[in-house]
Amino acid sequence: SIGDSIHDHDSDKFSDTEDDQMVDGINLDEIKEFAKAFKLRRLSLGLTQTQVGQALSITEGPAYSQSAICSALANWQLAQSQSYPPSIHQQSMFEKLDITPKSAQKIKPVLERWMKEAEERYKNGHQNLNEFVGMEPSKKRKRRTSFTPQALEILNNHFERNTHPSGAEITTLAHQLGYEREVIRIWFCNKRQALKNTVRMMSKSSSPM
Amino acid sequence: SIGDSIHDHDSDKFSDTEDDQMVDGINLDEIKEFAKAFKLRRLSLGLTQTQVGQALSITEGPAYSQSAICSALANWQLAQSQSYPPSIHQQSMFEKLDITPKSAQKIKPVLERWMKEAEERYKNGHQNLNEFVGMEPSKKRKRRTSFTPQALEILNNHFERNTHPSGAEITTLAHQLGYEREVIRIWFCNKRQALKNTVRMMSKSSSPM
DNA sequence: AGCATAAATAATAA
DNA sequence: TTATTATTTATGCT
DSSP, rough: OOTTTSSSSSOTTTSOSSSOOOEEEEHHHHHHHHHHHHHHHHHHHOOOHHHHHHHHHHOOEEEGHHHHHHHHHHHHHHHOOOOOOOOSOHHHHHHHHTTTTHHHHHHHHHHHHHHHHHHHHHHHHHHHHHHHHOOOOOOOOOOOOOHHHHHHHHHHHHHHHOSOOOOHHHHHHHHHHHHHHHHHHHHHHHHHHHHHHHHHHHHHHTOOO | OHHHTTTTOSSOOOOOOOOOOTHHHHHHHHHHHHHHHHHHHHHHHTOHHHHHHHHHHTTTTTTTTHHHHHHHHHHHHHHTTTTTTTTTTTHHHTTTTTTTTTHHHHHHHHHHHHHHHHHHHHHHHHHHHHHHTOOOOOOOOOOOOOOOOHHHHHHHHHHHSSSSSHHHHHHHHHHHHHHHHHHHHHHHHHHHHHHHHHHHHHHHHHOOO
């Protein structure tokens, strides 16, 4: 039975056994192997985990932000270099460290793809790689501002009179309403877009059946 | 009254007989009425605005993007509540800016025609309607998850520190707590909403008469 | 039955 | 186009 199978002695299940460790139908050993190789490739490009994480959060979206990637990588590396007490279920190794085998499986192809491109660029010169990696980590999207009804009324009034306010007008409005200039500018962009959409839609409807 | 003053119109191609709001010879009230009725009919068929938009973009062409339809309909619906006292703030947000009466007049028959056919098919059975609308009928709502007190405590602690966790933070939390990432994300959305509601309530109740 | 709130949808800022 | 906020719906619980 399962209870009986828990042994006291140290078993090196995670390093050198022939039997693959399967969790949720995912081959842990395969992932560990990948992590090891990934680290090697990363180091040969002279990149830190942080750099990889930042670059990925840009190319792949915020879900692959630095900390997530880093912890994933660290975990894999940990996993492949440590043996765990047998009393701990295989899966808990990942759970404890905030990454499930499933997540690992999911992230693997993304890393693979990214690394491939990085290496490609590395071949074409360091500058190329730096460009690829060294993008600003400031991918953060600005918090959506919500306008007060009063502000919206004023904005709408202006828009009604003039859909393309001058730079000076925008500045004035921004100051008057207490919003950033850029926010006001974007508001007009979006408003014009909305108008255009409805107009296009409407004119289309005029075509006969 | 208005009716009297326009009694002897000349150049305009329209005549205003009643005290309805007339713009460019188009009866706004009529359109508003139509919008209201349209929404009702849509709901009684169990269709969302999104579905209508998608279906229309197929039968009438790509100009009928979902958001365009949505905003047009929303505007009409809000337009019909313009007689609210100024103290109610919803009003100013929309006015009639996104949609010209002329355009509205144009699209009306298209929507009318489409809705008529949809209702016809509905009578002949759901399958028929689904075919027409082009959607899958059996999209079940996700089961409401109930969080454990422990999970809630951790979530609340995080929320206290940061109401807008990054994607990575959400992922980490999800792993840590053993819930789907999306569930955690939504939790924060709802929590922010709740906070905002409370704040609004408080400030309203605390404001002097 | 009614409430609290998770999920879904709509609106719209970035 | 994407992602966040705002609103609505509906479910699990008491």
